[in-house]
Amino acid sequence: MNPISTRTPKETQLLVARSLRRRYRSEFTFRALGVLAVSLGVLAVFGLFGKIIADGASVFRQSYVTLEVNYDPAVIDPEGQRTPEALATADYQALIKAALREKFPGVEGRANLRELYQLVSSGSFLSLQRAVVADPRLIGTRTRLTMPADDSVDMFIKGQVDRNAPVAERRLTDQQVAWVDRLTAAGILKLQLNREFLGNGDSRDPEQAGVRGALLGSLLTLGLTLLLSFPIGVAAAIYLEEFSARNRFTDLIEININNLAAVPSIVFGLLGLAVFIGLFGMPRSAPLVGALVLTLLTLPTVIIASRSALKAVPPSIREAALGMGASQVQTVMHHVLPLALPGMLTGAIIGMARALGESAPLLMIGMVAFIVDVPKGLTDAATVLPVQVFLWSDLPERAFVARTSGAIIVLLVFLVVMNATAVYLRNRFEKRW
Amino acid sequence: MLMNAQPEVAPVRATVGDVTVPNPLMTCRNVDVWYGEKQAIRAVSIDIARAQVLAMIGPSGCGKSTFLRCLNRMNDTIPSARVTGEIVFDGRDIQNKRQDVVQLRSRVGMVFQKPNPFPKSIFENVAYGPRIHGLAADRSELDEIVTESLKRAGLWDEVKDRLAQPGTSLSGGQQQRLCIARTLAVNPEVILMDEPCSALDPIATARIEDLIDELRRTYAIVIVTHSMQQAARVSQRTAYFHLGDLIEVGPTDKIFTNPSHKLTEDYITGRFG
Numbered sequence: 001m002n003p004i005s006t007r008t009p010k011e012t013q014l015l016v017a018r019s020l021r022r023r024y025r026s027e028f029t030f031r032a033l034g035v036l037a038v039s040l041g042v043l044a045v046f047g048l049f050g051k052i053i054a055d056g057a058s059v060f061r062q063s064y065v066t067l068e069v070n071y072d073p074a075v076i077d078p079e080g081q082r083t084p085e086a087l088a089t090a091d092y093q094a095l096i097k098a099a100l101r102e103k104f105p106g107v108e109g110r111a112n113l114r115e116l117y118q119l120v121s122s123g124s125f126l127s128l129q130r131a132v133v134a135d136p137r138l139i140g141t142r143t144r145l146t147m148p149a150d151d152s153v154d155m156f157i158k159g160q161v162d163r164n165a166p167v168a169e170r171r172l173t174d175q176q177v178a179w180v181d182r183l184t185a186a187g188i189l190k191l192q193l194n195r196e197f198l199g200n201g202d203s204r205d206p207e208q209a210g211v212r213g214a215l216l217g218s219l220l221t222l223g224l225t226l227l228l229s230f231p232i233g234v235a236a237a238i239y240l241e242e243f244s245a246r247n248r249f250t251d252l253i254e255i256n257i258n259n260l261a262a263v264p265s266i267v268f269g270l271l272g273l274a275v276f277i278g279l280f281g282m283p284r285s286a287p288l289v290g291a292l293v294l295t296l297l298t299l300p301t302v303i304i305a306s307r308s309a310l311k312a313v314p315p316s317i318r319e320a321a322l323g324m325g326a327s328q329v330q331t332v333m334h335h336v337l338p339l340a341l342p343g344m345l346t347g348a349i350i351g352m353a354r355a356l357g358e359s360a361p362l363l364m365i366g367m368v369a370f371i372v373d374v375p376k377g378l379t380d381a382a383t384v385l386p387v388q389v390f391l392w393s394d395l396p397e398r399a400f401v402a403r404t405s406g407a408i409i410v411l412l413v414f415l416v417v418m419n420a421t422a423v424y425l426r427n428r429f430e431k432r433w
Numbered sequence: 434m435l436m437n438a439q440p441e442v443a444p445v446r447a448t449v450g451d452v453t454v455p456n457p458l459m460t461c462r463n464v465d466v467w468y469g470e471k472q473a474i475r476a477v478s479i480d481i482a483r484a485q486v487l488a489m490i491g492p493s494g495c496g497k498s499t500f501l502r503c504l505n506r507m508n509d510t511i512p513s514a515r516v517t518g519e520i521v522f523d524g525r526d527i528q529n530k531r532q533d534v535v536q537l538r539s540r541v542g543m544v545f546q547k548p549n550p551f552p553k554s555i556f557e558n559v560a561y562g563p564r565i566h567g568l569a570a571d572r573s574e575l576d577e578i579v580t581e582s583l584k585r586a587g588l589w590d591e592v593k594d595r596l597a598q599p600g601t602s603l604s605g606g607q608q609q610r611l612c613i614a615r616t617l618a619v620n621p622e623v624i625l626m627d628e629p630c631s632a633l634d635p636i637a638t639a640r641i642e643d644l645i646d647e648l649r650r651t652y653a654i655v656i657v658t659h660s661m662q663q664a665a666r667v668s669q670r671t672a673y674f675h676l677g678d679l680i681e682v683g684p685t686d687k688i689f690t691n692p693s694h695k696l697t698e699d700y701i702t703g704r705f706g
Contacts, residue, residue: 324539
């Protein structure tokens with residue numbers, strides 16, 4: 001090879017041209033790999049969302065039967081006491097059965113009647129009970145009442161089971177199929193917005209099971225988690241970044257915070273079980289304990305993100321404030337913190353998104369129980385959305401497949417709403433530089 | 434290269450010229466600054482006069498900015514920095530642990546190399562100092578302080594109609610004058626300027642220089658500059674720093690026309706720097 005000094009410009013240009021070809025080739029390869037990576041990512045996301053929505057979208061509508069119910073005083077309260085106990089313990093199922101018999105007067109015999117009664121959700125009497133307890137004046141009246149159909153009817157109507165399938169698989173007898181057809185034709189049985197799914201807690205009956213309990217559980221847990229972890233995390237980050245001296249001790253703290261971020265979440269659950277429930281005697285399955293555990297889990301994320309947000313504030317602003325005679329606290333509070341807040345919010349989003357999806361640590365503290373009641377406070381037994389998904393995915397009834405996906409959709413909507421709020425807040429706080 | 438060779442420490446060079454002034458505002462004696470193990474300035478002694486501009490010149494890394502930052506203890510913000518010696522202001526050593534830095538910095542203001550207005554409105558930028566130091570009793574007094582400071586910084590006419598706009602929306606030269614106005618609003622006794630024009634164009638620079646000339650009637654001004662022309666134009670007294678030593682101090686005319694020290698002469702004539 002010629003040394004540079006003896007090379008003519010033409011020879012040099014030849015070499016450059018050769019290197020250019022190589023450069024273009026490697027650039028093309030790099031771009032192609034990038035496009036491939038992005039396409040794979042997009043494909044995975046769309047595949048996942050598509051599958052979940054395809055499985056779960058049907059759950060937001062449910063088959064309802066509208067029957068004329070006679071609040072027969074002889075059935076509800078034969079002794080005429082009208083005491084709350086009597087009203088609460090009455091046989092409301094009998095009212096529904098009577099209404100069904102009225103609709104199909106020709107059906108006779110125990111077995112046939114049982115098949116008839118199976119068309120309506122066995123949990124429907126609860127709404128009657130609630131209505132009567134709330135307003136005893138209903139007794140003696142007749143009202144048109146809409147109640148969920150049984151889950152096998154619901155799946156049949158939605159076409160999720162084949163009409164021609166064997167009875168064992170279809171889970172409806174030929175007689176029941178005929179009744180369903182008659183009710184559908186009469187407009188008595190039809191799909192409506194699924195009030196049970198959005199309004200109820202968990203249930204063993206798929207048609208009565210809802211996400212409201214889990215949704216509120218998630219809301220309570222995450223609300224408290226945010227209230228605890230954001231201020232604590234930001235305060236810790238500000239102290240470590242702006243005030244503490246740099247020495248071995250603070251280095252040790254920093255290393256520990258970074259390590260804490262990598263600890264498997266179930267360990268935090270064990271810690272919560274041992275400390276909050278075992279030592280402090282807090283209630284099991286409570287959003288309070290869940291929030292404390294999730295706070296421990298999200299704190300490292302919030303602290304690390306907040307510290308890097310503080311680091312990103314240009315030192316010239318600190319100098320300007322200090323040079324004006326602002327104290328260190330004034331410098332941080334008036335100038336540094338407002339500029340770092342958007343970055344801190346981003347950290348909080350990441351932390352909260354992780355907390356929202358966590359189920360393992362919450363299993364440890366008992367938020368995995370079968371809880372029918374919608375939680376009303378931080379100490380009520382509750383579960384959260386990911387745990388609800390986990391619970392339903394394990395159930396044998398086929399109608400829970402759709403409900404599992406439905407709960408995932410609710411979880412994703414929750415996540416999107418939460419993130420959108422945070423992004424909105426971040427943009428509002430963001431100062432033009 | 435010998436790996437074990439000790440770094441060569443040159444002996445401290447004595448300062449040529451008179452470091453004292455009659456009735457000084459600040460008196461610095463034997464000021465040393467270390468950054469960790471490295472000594473940045475060595476045994477600097479100089480007085481700072483009232484109503485006068487002192488220019489500090491010298492090649493990069495000579496310690497002139499370091500010395501400037503001693504005067505309002507901005508070196509406190511650098512964890513590894515250590516300052517020894519005596520800096521007496523108003524009869525007290527400001528190095529003393531009992532000296533409140535907040536109070537000191539309200540008396541010794543500072544303008545930085547790069548304009549660094551707060552990302553707030555023009556009004557808020559100027560009002561910030563009076564607010565934190567409690568200088569204005571009410572809103573009208575605060576308005577008055579802001580107006581007067583902006584007028585003295587020669588910025589009022591340009592911004593009077595847009596005080597609510599962010600300070601960062603101004604041009605570079607305007608931003609620097611805003612920073613000066615912000616410093617004036619606290620009514621300090623000394624203003625430190627660390628290369629205030631190095632990020633500005635010649636026209637903006639000329640305006641700042643006029644402003645400095647205006648301000649020196651009231652304030653003691655210490656300015657670090659890389660531009661010898663600027664030092665010659667704005668200052669009455671010049672100090673030349675070289676590798677951490679204060680080489681020569683004297684009236685600006687004398688330093689630029691007839692320097693006593695060889696190093697000063699070399700620098701002035703552009704042999705290095």
